[in-house]
Amino acid sequence: MVLALCHIALGQQLNLHWLHKIGVTVALLTTVVGVISINQTWGQEWDVIPISLQATGPFLHIGALAAVTTLSWIVAGQVARTEKNMFQAVVMLLYLSVLLGLYLVPLYISSPCIMDPSTLKPRPNVIGHQGAPMLAPENTLWSFQRALQMNTTGLEADVAISVDGVPFLMHDHTLRRTTDIEEIFPDRQMDDASFFNWTDLQQLNAGQWFLKDDPFWTVRTLSLQEKDLIANQSVCSLEQLLKLASYHNSTVVFRLRRPPPEHPCYDSWINDTLQAVQQSGVPQSLVMWTPDEQRAQVRQLAPGLIQTSVEKLSPQSLEEYGISRLLLRYNQASTQEIRNFTHSDINLTLYTVNEPWLYSVLWCSDVSSVSSEAPQILKKVPYPVWLMSPDEYRLMWVSADLVSFAVVIGIFIFQKYRMSGMRSYNPEQIMLSAAVRRSSRDINVMKEKLIFSGQPQ
Secondary structure, eight states, X not given: OHHHHHHHHTTOOXXXXXXXXXXXXXXXXXXHHHHHHHHHHSGGGGGXXXXXXXXXXXXXXXXXXXXXXXXXXXXXXXXXXXOOHHHHHHHHHHHXXXXXXXXXXXXXXXXXXXXXXXXXXXXXXEEEETSOTTTSOTTSHHHHHHHHHTTOSEEEEEEEEOTTSOEEEOSSSSSTTTSOXXXXXXXXXXXXXXXXXXXXXXXXXXXXXXXXXXXXXXXXXXXXXXXXXXXXXXXXXXXXXXXXXXXTTOEEEEEEOOOOTTSTTTTTHHHHHHHHHHHHTOOGGGEEEOOOTTHHHHHHHOTTSEEXXXXXXXXXXXXXXXXXXXXXXXXXXXXXXXXXXXXXXXXXXXXXXXXXXXXXXHHHTTOSEEEESOHHHHTTOSSOSOOBOHHHHHHHHHHHHHHHHHHHHHHHHHHHHHHHHHHTOOHHHHHHHHHHTSOHHHHHHHHXXXXXHTSOO
């Protein structure tokens, strides 16, 4: 469609077949519907665009500059070919405006990775979100063991409470996706997970779905031994997770979901969870406590717990509430805010960070730790993907602008010279030149035809 608009701008008529018109319309409608569907499904992911520009901005600028510089060949040809002064002025004004904008846009490009490499902070710690869910079924003991094998310093889980007061690990509100409840309790598959007792939960298999659905296309990379371990995983309790973390001296952060009002533990959910923490024997200094409800009471009963907030507050407010850690989504804190938290001795953890480029940007932003579903990928990032000092970036920027400017000037001069040479020929001269370039063989053949045509029969 953009190409068609360019043709129309040059006064060229478009003769489209009706099939072309239908195709363009269908493509346009499909694109609109697709964008709307993606926006409804992953609307919150749009925030990754400005963050990705921090990682790619300097290189996108060089690519855009190369593209616009190359476009000067077409622009210069059109300007030199046309005889309309107004058209020449408009095209030149638009092109030069875009070019000048690209020359100056680095003034507004900011990236945390444009910094003095000597001021780079240590590598952020990686917390296994639900363990290592790309390598093992989420929120199972084997998943957390796999995360620890990837050098994670902490484990993160989602916690619900059973009907008999046992905190267990489950992300969804129902058990359909991550267990075989359809086979064991087919009549209860739509029930809330918290309305099962611990005895019933232990009867469920929490690993076979992973082998069957292969949610991250990683099952083919697993050994037979790993597949056997996965196939025998069961629902994990919070106490089991805490004992594993205690053995490996690993930090644990969990999100506690309050049961529905009709649940028998609706009022005692905090005490039930705190009791499980204390019974596990894990050092309190390894547990990040996130629920805001009854925080003062929890601090009195277990003063060693790391008080953690999942709500974005100012560093001053966090200090007033006695909160030393903050758990936020990666798009909820800017680079400046991250550095403010760091300077205020607030340990900030951002989730969910699975890509090396995003991990690199947050690393350059001085983040303390990240929560990831892909610790096996971040393990392979010993240094930011790219890091550039401000002086190096200025040198790259100015050099690219000077090269582009020289190339554009050269192209315009060459196109003007080329088109002026073509205008010096008229049709008669072109025909005469073509006749002169005929080969001598063709001329001899014509002479022979004329001679023989003049002989009497």
